[in-house]
Amino acid sequence: TDYFSSISGLEHLLNTEHILLQDLSAQVKASRTLLQQLELELSSIELEHASAAGDTDNYLTNPINVYRLMKRLHTDWFNFEQRAHIVNSQLRKFVCRCCLIEPSPYICLFNIDFNITQYHDLHFPSQEDVDGAALALVRLQSTYKLDVAQVAAGILNGIKYGTDMSWQDCFVLGQQLFELEDYNNTKVWLRESMERLQRLHPQKQTTAAPPPEPTILNSMEMVAKSLFQMGDFDTAYELSQRVLELDPARKRNWQPGSKVDWPAAAQSGRTETTETSTQLWVEQPKQPADYQLSEEFAHYEKVCRGEVQPTPAKQRQLRCRYSRGTQAFGLLAPHKLEEYSLEPLVLSYHDMLPASSLAQLRQMATPHMKRSTVNSVPGAGQRQKSAFRVSKNAWLPYSTHPLMQRMLRDVGAASGLDMTYCEQLQVANYGVGGHYEPHWDFFRNAQHYPPEEGNRMATAIFYLSEVEQGGATAFPFLDFAVRPQQGSVLFWYNLHRSSDMDFRTKHAGCPVLKGSKWIANIWIHEATQTFARPCDLYRDNEISLEYQTIK
Ligand SMILES: O=C(O)CCC(=O)C(=O)O
Numbered sequence: 001t002d003y004f005s006s007i008s009g010l011e012h013l014l015n016t017e018h019i020l021l022q023d024l025s026a027q028v029k030a031s032r033t034l035l036q037q038l039e040l041e042l043s044s045i046e047l048e049h050a051s052a053a054g055d056t057d058n059y060l061t062n063p064i065n066v067y068r069l070m071k072r073l074h075t076d077w078f079n080f081e082q083r084a085h086i087v088n089s090q091l092r093k094f095v096c097r098c099c100l101i102e103p104s105p106y107i108c109l110f111n112i113d114f115n116i117t118q119y120h121d122l123h124f125p126s127q128e129d130v131d132g133a134a135l136a137l138v139r140l141q142s143t144y145k146l147d148v149a150q151v152a153a154g155i156l157n158g159i160k161y162g163t164d165m166s167w168q169d170c171f172v173l174g175q176q177l178f179e180l181e182d183y184n185n186t187k188v189w190l191r192e193s194m195e196r197l198q199r200l201h202p203q204k205q206t207t208a209a210p211p212p213e214p215t216i217l218n219s220m221e222m223v224a225k226s227l228f229q230m231g232d233f234d235t236a237y238e239l240s241q242r243v244l245e246l247d248p249a250r251k252r253n254w255q256p257g258s259k260v261d262w263p264a265a266a267q268s269g270r271t272e273t274t275e276t277s278t279q280l281w282v283e284q285p286k287q288p289a290d291y292q293l294s295e296e297f298a299h300y301e302k303v304c305r306g307e308v309q310p311t312p313a314k315q316r317q318l319r320c321r322y323s324r325g326t327q328a329f330g331l332l333a334p335h336k337l338e339e340y341s342l343e344p345l346v347l348s349y350h351d352m353l354p355a356s357s358l359a360q361l362r363q364m365a366t367p368h369m370k371r372s373t374v375n376s377v378p379g380a381g382q383r384q385k386s387a388f389r390v391s392k393n394a395w396l397p398y399s400t401h402p403l404m405q406r407m408l409r410d411v412g413a414a415s416g417l418d419m420t421y422c423e424q425l426q427v428a429n430y431g432v433g434g435h436y437e438p439h440w441d442f443f444r445n446a447q448h449y450p451p452e453e454g455n456r457m458a459t460a461i462f463y464l465s466e467v468e469q470g471g472a473t474a475f476p477f478l479d480f481a482v483r484p485q486q487g488s489v490l491f492w493y494n495l496h497r498s499s500d501m502d503f504r505t506k507h508a509g510c511p512v513l514k515g516s517k518w519i520a521n522i523w524i525h526e527a528t529q530t531f532a533r534p535c536d537l538y539r540d541n542e543i544s545l546e547y548q549t550i551k
């Protein structure tokens, strides 16, 4: 049929144009809204990225920034990409329709997908990374008793380090903690997210800020339902109210009579246990490991916060002095020694390495760093990653560099110990939130060390960096924590003179609140110390047995 020969057929053409116009203008409008939203979000990330690029070291040593960077690259970026694809395909639909009618020899621009895999050397954080960053943030929150509103505002212990977290950041963190079964922290972060949202949209549907994206509303609904099922009606109710304020049409998702009858149920009989909710109560929140709930752990956290000190009588006995050590070299260059405890002996030698050597050591270790491990089951001999110890480390043989030989020699000269049987130098780096929970350095199982070398008699920790906040080495049974001072060496005996384990030496690396902590450990074994630290004639270990509380 032709259209030019009569008027009647032309009406069909007009009608076709009408439908196409409607269709395309709807697509363009939808795409424009999406693009505007994307543009807005991208420009805020651009701002953040520019501030990070201006001072990378400072940016990456802030736990809030680290969490947000992980979230952006893990969660947000793929969300952006998906939305960019939607815009892309909406427009392509139109162009390709033309191509279908009349195949065109031109390459359609919209056919080129945005595909990140075309770039090389891109690194993306895994789910484990994002979870690790979230757990680090809540670890810091609980160890240093940080106020959530302050953390969300980028403030750590009164110092404002960075930009605020958005309500979505707080929400995603809350959602993540829910999935990690940390329900107490879920609650505080969801509440913070709602407060921030409230500030952004003070009343129902104010137009000041763009409405949230449907995917985040879906997540909010999902979390609200799960919270309801877990019995946290207050948070669930508040969250659902926020969803309804933002998008009243979602009321349809909450019709009475559905499997979980709410929010009516939440409003009226909050303590009522209907048949459905009783069934849903089966899933009990997991409790954190017993040790984290113990009094000992609470005390350790206090020591990390600097809230406890040794008794004045003990403090009066402590000295800062010059020590000549045991070798002639000490006469010319005595060591600056600071005592923290006499029984058991814990002390620092200051200024043992210049800043240039510290940087050199960090650099040498960096390519070899791997996630630190701990013994999975005592005695099993297997090692695995653990939330108990979050850091990376590298083992370096002393023969690698004269600098390491010098470290070995200097610790020997200062302490008077024989350095024949030392483990390789262990360089470790803790990122923000990184820590090492209270532990002993000696092996309790004799199978873990070669009999001819003996147990770990002494520990020497070189501090290879300062830490802006947190990251002290804490001795919870001795009531003090040592702040890392670069170039200093912290030294103590892990064993009594009788070779028995000294349980008072339990110690920990407190979580790093702001900064990056680098240390190098030398563990000195007991076999060749006969003359350097002779045994006592009697066993002197009874005094420390009572500290062997946690097996
Ligand atoms: O990081 C610290 O301060 C302590 C490290 C430690 O105890 C260890 O590596 O065994």
Ligand SMILES: [Fe+2]
Binding pocket: 439, 440, 441, 507
């Ligand atoms: Fe240790």
